[in-house]
Amino acid sequence: MNDEREQDELEGRVRELEATVETLTSELVDTTERIRELEAALDAEDTADATAAPDEEAASDAWVPATEDADGEDDAASSDAPDEKSASDRDDIIVA
Structure with a gap:
């Protein structure tokens, strides 16, 4: 009897x-x-942008992000901050 019950439970699982x-x-x-x-x-x-405005691509090379100093060093506060995006990405996993 016990073996049949265990087998039924395993088959259900x-x-x-x-x-x-x-x-x-x-x-x-x-x-x-x-x-x-x-x-x-x-x-x-991207293809449409590249054919429409090739001058914008050259201008974007001169752009420096706000978190980067002119000498190329990163801001210390930004490097110490945790990466919140990657943590929130892990929260989106769906388990059925």
Whole structure:
């Protein structure tokens, strides 16, 4: 009796895990497709920008970020700050 109960529990758990794998696989396929669409749109936008304004590209090379001093040293406060974006990215993981 006990073996049958354990077998039923294990089979139920296997079904749950299979459903989870199917769901995650579907989400991965959808996400991959969306990434490809966004990359294609970005490539098209970059191509359009490059042909429309080649002078802007030369001007962007002279731009210096606000967090960087003129001598090229990073601001000490910015290097000590934790990377909040990467921490929030990990919060978006969905577990079924």
